[in-house]
Amino acid sequence: MKATVCFSLNGEKQVVEVDPSRTLLDVIRTDLSLTGTKKGCGDGDCGGCTVLIDGVPYNSCLVLIAKVEGKEVTTIEGLEKNGQMHPIQEAFVNHGAIQCGFCTPGMIMSAKYILDKNPKPTENEIRQGISGNLCRCTGYQKIVEAIGTLAGKEV
C-alpha cells in the first residue's frame, strides 16, 4: 500500500508517496536524505529523533508518516538561515554543550520549543524541557547552561 502525504518540511512543500506503515524519521532520513535527525532507539525513549511538528517536539520515530499530512515539520536542518547558525546552535557550540553530538540535533529541537514557548525559562524548566532527550556524554549541565544563556534574548 502506498499513500501520498503532503506536508511542509523546513518551509518547503513536500509530497511523498510512501508506505504508510513507515515513520516520519525513516522517511526524512531515507527518502528525503535529511540525516541530521538521529535514531538512537526507534522506541520513543532517547529523543535523538526529535523534530518539531507545528512547532511542538515529537519523537519522529513514533510518528507514522501519514500523520504529518498538512503539517509543518521542522528538523535540525531547518534552523540555520543563509548559512548562519541559529542562536541556539551557536550557544551549544560556544558553551561546550556538544560532545559526541549524537543527541545534539534532537536536543536543539527541544531547546527551540522551550525558548519559543517561554523566553525566560528557569533551570528547572529547561531540565524538564529536555527530559525526553537522553545524552550519555555531557551530564546535561553545559546543555542547560547553553540554553540558559538565551533566556530573555531574541531567538
Next chain:
Amino acid sequence: MEIVLDAVEKGALSVVGKRVPRVDGAEKATGQAIYVDDISLPKMLYGKVLRSPLAHARIKNVDVSRALCLPGVKVAISAQDLPDTCYGPFIFDTPVLARGKVLYVGDAVAAVAAVDEATALEALALIDVEYEELPPVFDTDFAMDPEAPLVHENQEAYIKTFQAVQKGNICSHTTFIEGDVEAAFNQSDYVYEDSFTTQMVQQTPIETNGTVADYDISGRLTIWTCTQAPHLMQIRICDGLHIPINKIRVVGLRTGGGFGGKVEPKTQIIAAALAQRAGKPVKLVLTRKEEFTVTSPRHSSKITVKTGVSKEGKILARTVKAVFDTGAYADDGPGITGFGGMMSLGPYKIPSYRIDGYCVYTNKMGAGAFRGFGNPQCAFATESHMDMVAERIGIDPVEFRLKNVLQNGDLSVGGIPMPSVGVKECLEKTAKAAGWGKFLGKNRGMGVACLQHISGVLSSSAIVRIHGDGTATVFTGAIDIGQGSDTTLSQIAAEELGLPMEAMSIVAADTASTPYNWAVTASRITRTNGNAVRLAAADAKRQILELAARFLEVSSEELEIVEGQITVKGSPERAMKMHDIGGISHWATRGPIIGSASVMVEGHKYDPEKVIGFPFGTMAGFVFGSHIVEVEVDEATGRVQVVNAVAAHDVGKAVNPTGVEGQIQGGLVQGLGYALFEEIIYDEKGKVINDTMLDYKIPTALDAPNITPLIVEETDPGGPFGAKGVGEPTLVGTAPAIANAVKKATGVRIMDLPLNMEKLWREMKKR
C-alpha cells in the same frame, strides 16, 4: 624512553589552556556531521546477524541454504565460510561467527546481506541451526569451581599477548605483591575486611554500533564505522579474516559516543565478511536491543578488601581479591582485571600489599572496556571500605584520606614513579567547595571518594604538514569520539607552531591517511597522542625555522614564530610571514615541510616477582581526583536524589578547560547512573530482560545534579605542555561517594551496586 620537550615554563601559552570552542561543533549543531547510519552507497546491501537463543550449546549444524533462496538475499554465511581463526586484544578466543559452540544468548552464529532490512530479517528466520544444549555457567563462584563446565574447553591453545596465568574458567589471574603483608597486618592496630559486589552495566552510547563495509575487485576492504580505534580495528580484521593490513582501510566517522564499547569490533568484521562475498557495500547497524545484549558491558565483580591501619590512622597493609566476570569472551577482561587491581590501593601510600585479580569466563555477553577499565569497580569497593574503616577508628573520612594520600615522587603499584600527584589538592578543594562538615538536615548526607588513574600507555604517532599558504594540518590516528581531541590536539599543535587556531585543521582517524595510534582509550589521547602531535609540530617548526634562517640570514636558534610570523628574537622588524615559508617550500626550494613523530610509553620494567600475569607494559601520566556528593533520601521509599556534586580532577595542564569540565560532568553523571539505577538483568536462562532504554535506565536531565567541576593542574613533565588526561577518572569516584553519602544520610551501608531504591529501603527497614 619518552621524549620530553621543555614543558610549560617557556612562558605564556596563547592557545593551550584557552576555552577554544570545539572545532567540530558547528557540523554537529547543524546536523551536518556524518555518522555511520547516515551513509548510503549505491547498491548498498543491509546486513543482519542471527544470534544464539541459548547460553551454552554445541552447534551441530548450520544451514544457510534456505536463506540464500529467498529473493533479495545476496549473502548468507556461517563460521564454515570463514577462516578457522580467532582474534582478541589479549587472548585470541573470539571467532567472527560462533564456531563449534555458542557461548551466550546473542552470540553471532550466522549473518546475511540482502537488498533491504526487512528481507535480511526474513532471511534470518530461514537459517537452520541445530544445537545440543550444554550446562551453562552464569556465576563466577560456580565458574571457579573445579567441577564447573568449561566455557572455553581448550584455552591453552589460544594465542596470547602476555604470560597469562590460567586455570579452568579463569582466563587470567594477575597478582601484585609488595612487602611482607602478613607482618604488616600483625603490626597494625586494626585490621578490617569488607566484601562488595558490583553489577553489569551497559555502555549505552546514544548511537548504536555500526559499519558500512565495501570490498573492491583489487581486494581492498574499506570500513566506514563508528570506532574508537581505526588502527586497532585493522589488526582485528586482519586477524579475523586474514586480509593483510595494507589492504584494509578503516575510516573513523563521527562517533556518537564511545566509552570503551567502540574499541573492539562489534559489527566491523562481520560487515567486512559479508561485503567480501557480496561484492557490494554492506551496512550493518545494531538495533538498540543488540546494543544492550551483545556489546561489551562493564564487568560485574566481587571484591574483598582487607586493610590494616595504625592507631594514628596510617594505612600499613592491604590485600584485595577481585573477581571479574568477563562473560563469554575475554575481550579486554585480562587488562581490566589487572588494571583494576593496580588501582585498588586508591591514591594512597600503602607500604605492603597483595592484590589478586581473577578474570573469569561465564556464559554471558563478553564484558569489555568501559570508562574506567576496572577502576570503577575497585574504587567502589575500596573507597566505600575507606569510609567504613574511618568510621570504625573514629576519624573523619576526609581527614583519614588526607593522612594517607600519595605525594609527588611516590611509586605506583608495580613501582612506577609518579612525578605529579595532585590528589591532596583535589580533596582539599572539593571539601572546601562542598562545605564538608556543614549541617545538612534530616535524610541528607555528604560523601567523599578519591581516585587515581593513568593517562599514558602504549604508542602513537602524528604528522603535521605546512601548506603552501602557511596554514597547517595535523594528521592523527586519534579519533574524536566526543571527548574533544580534534580540538585539543589542534590546540597543542597550534601552540607549538606559534599559529592561531584559525590556521589549523585536523584530519583524524582514517588509516589510509593518518598515522598509527593504538586507540582512543585509557584517557591517553591528550597526553600520549598529544606528545606525538607536539613533537611532530616541533619537528615541522624546526624545518620552518631552518628554512627561514636562510632568508633572514641568522641561525635558526635565533628565530621564533609568533602569531604566524617568523621573527628574529629581539628584533621583530626582521620577520617573514608563514605564508611565504609555505609558498617557498612548495614552489622554490627545499620542498614541502612535513613534521612527524612517534612515541611509546616505555622505560619502567616490572619486577617479575612482584607483578605476575599483568598484560600491560609500563604506564604514565597518573591522574587524580576527588568527588563529593550530597544526597537526599526519601526515607519511606529508599529513593535517592543526588542534589549537589563537586568534583576536582588533577589533569595536569588543562589544554581546554571547557572540555575538561565537560568530561567531569559527563563522567560524574554516568557514575550516578552506575551508582543508582543502571543494571543489566539476566533471567535464569541467560537472557537479558531489560533491553530497552525505558527498562535500562541512564540518567535524564532531571536526575543529574548541578555539578561544580574543579580543575587541579599538577603538571606532568612527561605530558605535552604538562598535560595529563581526564576521560575515564571522572566516573571512578562517583559511585563510592554516593554510597558514602547515603550511609551518612541513613546510617545504612550498601555494599552491592546498584544502590537502587528497593535495596536501600530493605536495608533501612533492618535498622
Next chain:
Amino acid sequence: MKFAYYKAESVQEAMAMLGEFGDKGKIVAGGTDLLVGIQHGKYAAPEALVDISFIDELSQLNAQNGDGLSIGATVTHGAVCKAPNIFEKFPALVEACSQLGSPQVRNLATVGGNICNAAPSAETAPALVVLKAMARIAGPSGERQIELNEFFLGPSRTDIKQGEMLVNLQLSEPAQGSGNAYFRLSPRNALDIAIVNVAAYVKLNKDYAFEDVCICMGAVAPTPLRASIAEKAMFGETFSEKLIREAGQLAKTHSVPITDVRASAEYRKEMVAVLTERALTKAYERAKLNM
C-alpha cells in the same frame, strides 16, 4: 512492521472501517504503545490500522464552567498539561499526565490510548478512576457509557469489544469540599514507568469528616484497583495521621502485586501504602482549601 493504514475522518467512518477489518484491524491514536508493541513483538502486527487522531470531535478538551471536564479520546497528555484551568479542579489528572514518559511522548500519546492500552501501571488510570470518569464507547449499534472503574478487565484487556471504540471520557465537576491528588514512584524523574501509582479523591463534610473517599492503585494488580476497604474505613472519620496510616495499611493488604524486573511484590505492597498516605494527605489539604 508493515500494515495498511486508514485515516478516519469521523467516528462513523472509523466504525465502518473497524467493522470491515474485523479482528485484522486495530485503532491507532498516538501510536506510542502500539508501534513500540508491534516492533518488539508484544502484539501480533495488525493488517490494518485505523487512525482516529484526525477526528476533530475526539481531540476536544472542554472544561466548561461548572460542568466538569470532557476529554476526547485523542486528547494528548501534553494538551491536558497545557490547558489552563484544569489543574485547579483536577490536579490528580494533571499530575498524572505531566509525569508520563517525556515531553515528546506526551505530545503524541493520548489519554484514550493510555486507558485502552490498559497497562496495570497506566499513568492516568488511577486519577481518572478516582475522578469517577465515565467512558463513552461507540459501537456498531450506537453508543454506551460505562464507569471507568468497570472498564478494565486485565492487562491489555478492557470492556471495549471488537468493532467498538472509546470516544470520550467525562468527568463531573468535583464537589465543594473535595480534593484530589496523584503520586507515582519510579527510579528516574522522567522517561520511566511507575513501579506503583496511586490517586486519591476525598470529600469533606462541613465538620471536616470524610464523606466520600476514593483511592485507586496502579501496578499492584492486573487492573487499576480501588482500595475499597481503606475507603470504607475512612468514611465518617476526620483526618489524623493515624487514620491515614491505617488507610495506607489497608490499601497495602488489598493490593495483589507481582514481582517483575522493576520491583518485587513485597516492595510494591509497601510502597502502595506510602503513596496512598501521600495521595490522601495531599487530597485532604486540597479539600480543605476548597470548603
